[in-house]
Amino acid sequence: MGPNAMNESNDPAERTNSERARIADERAAEQPLLGCSICLKCSSHRTIVSGKGSVFMLCQSDETPCDWPKYPAQPMQQCRYYRSE
Ligand code: SF4
Helix, strand or coil: CCCCCCCCCCCHHHCCHHHHHHHHHHHHHCCHHHHCCHHHHECCEEEEECCCCCEEEEECCCCCCCCCCCCCCCCCCCCCCCCEC
16 A cells, blocks of 8 residues: 555545545646646646546736636746746
8 A cells, every 4th residue: 555545535526626636737737738838837727637637728817918828828938927836
């Protein structure tokens, strides 16, 4: 049994939101376009993993203009709305 075995369930239904977010971010970090994106370190991001395993970066900032894309083009190198976590 590994060191994370006590904290990480294999049953997705039993995982906490923070566990799910951490696992999704790990998946994003493995993606060439997302792993180097500033969004991954921004407190406004949410990583979405589809049922087919595709990984998307959702911007949930409430400071962006209304025409700001929900899924910004990646990799995002700079962003004026970036917030550190
Ligand atoms: S605010 Fe900018 S850096 Fe943060 S998630 Fe949105 S697009 Fe990415």
